[in-house]
Amino acid sequence: MKIAVIGGGSSYTPELLEGLIENSHVLGLEEVWLCDVPEGQEKLQVIEQLANRMVKAADNPFTVNATLERKDAIVGADYVITQIRVGQLEMRRKDEYIPLKYGVIGQETTGPGGFMKALRTIPVILDICKDIEELAPDAWLFNFTNPAGVVTEAVLKYSKVKTVGLCNNPINYYKKFAAHYGVSLEDVSIDFVGINHLNWITDYYIQGESKLHEVLAGKQAAYEAENIPSFDWEPSFLQSLGAIPSGYHKYYYQQDKVLKKQLGEFKENRTRADQVKEIEAELFEKYKDPDLSEKPKELEKRGGAYYSEAAVQLIKSVHLNLKRVHTLNVQNNGAIACLPDNACVEVNCVVENHRVTPLQTDPGKTSPQIRGLLQVVKAYEELTVEAAVKKDKGIAIQALSIHPLVPSYEIAESILNDMLAANKNYVDGF
Template structure:
């Protein structure tokens, strides 16, 4: 059997059992022989708990795969074929700060959209660019498959500052397709749609079921409430029916943060006061998950993992990796370079869209101009993303301020600077690029 080595950075994550479940199911077509789980020293306890479960899952499956647990990144990267990333610099405590600081000023406090995504990117991008530099030396031919949020921004940084072959993935589009399938009571495989926009800012049209265009019918169902449209980690707020009809596109649930911003912030504040932020609730869920993972009799992905969010992570990640490895030329939604896909964004920008995936990587399907109703929003957020990447790399305070002030959800420059100063003070340990300030 051909040796096939996969490395997961952030191996102690609660999401790892989801990922290995996908590798086990696809072993016939993607025969991983070595699977390395890597984490930092502070995460060793979680790594050993998750790693133990992964080893039991592999043993139960009977497949010929060896699972290694390590905190030695250089060792793990030797002869790697694929490297996946699911890291959280600062862990959930940092996420909770990301959420709470903006909410103090009446601004959305969310992991990837708005200020929270900016701050996560500032902590994450330098770490992943360090990883890329190591890969350039140790395993320059390996693929880097990034699932770390904010996935689009992180992927753009990698594309601009590294020669490593990379793709960014997100389960959002797959969740949208599953919602369509569930609405009509059909299998996911018979549903497709054209997807355009940015990570956590995508819209779908040309929705088909068994090749038949059902766009108008599905939009009508969204408007009357019979169409499925929900993610576990997004507030359950319904867009007004007339607005859905006017938009005439299928927006990812994250778009509620923009179209129902006041309502989303009010709901977040109420939830924070009652049950804590999403990060605090995730911390509680994660604690329960690790108690389950630590059970020596558990050898399957527990159902409780569904409550953690990130639905369809395994299906999305593993199918895309297999498509590269097997040169399948399948169409998947990924974060990749625009390269003329739409003329309304810079060619070097990373976008999230349908692409043919083969051994060379992603070949996005051109869709031309962005629809007028969403063009301005997408372009505005892309400008914010570009500034966010530059700030993360340079540690320039003024660039960081411009990034936050440019975001459409920021109510004023004054509040943007207050949030930035609070963020820098709270995250000083994780921001070496800003230390000169």
């Protein structure tokens, strides 16, 4: 087996390598290729050296190769994992700061920030797909690149590559519930309805028994991600919602609290992007340590806990044809009745070695409380993909204008103009 990691210089890569090392023999893994762009060459070299120390400490179960030549990484690959950040952390900072200048939440996967990240990323991902179609036509593409749902939808609509999108949020819920009830992951079953970073848990079961009422009654906390502001949900709100919202719902349901917090950080020039930059610098200093041969615990601060497990378990399910259920970003095809068939949704799927089949959700679980917000944000995502591919400024303004975090089309247009100017080296033709 050959696995290509596009964005191999990412600080997340040691997490992935840990999982690949643990499962290398059952997978028959022989080669891992780490690929990055020239701007990321220094980080790639650091990751390559750490990767080789990790592999050596595990008795060399596979070889690690690092390259700036993407085609060398992709040719003959069985699996391609994309975890790229076009424009690196400096552009993430602008994605957060520009909306905040207009009193709008700045976040890297939703709202104007996520929108701009998608505009930078989609053309690059589709270019990667052309290489896969040419050099590894039978390969699976597993996309971790945010905004994962939007990027995956672009691939599903505009390429022939077999692809699914992944996120670490679902597996974190499985981990939380398993730990809370003292059971194994196999004893936990969760019903998800939604799209990436806008997903509701409409029920969950422990050893076959529904336990949703315990969260709705406030008897246990819902999972909160490391990188999302934590404001407690009111039990009365959860009860009337009838579902568990993801942490990212705070940007919608608690917009005022999140915005107030962000504006305070904005005034101090210290948003999440600034914090991530510091965490990255600390991590890479640790990665340079010649005595380090394992993933450092500090990596959990980056907010991607268990992403390796999500990726490696999916590879195992495909490669060994285990027919297990995974929560993935896939083409809807009727899984959520109120969304278009060709839209990308995040739902439970049965995974086989030749296909990934979404399981149809119970239409009764897509209540108006869920359907209203879900349809609007999905429409924004559809328009975002269209704007990125066609480089259509009018469609781009329409996408931003209907997003729940943007108060008017005038503000949408102002933010877009500022963002396009700031991203002139990464997007053109609008």
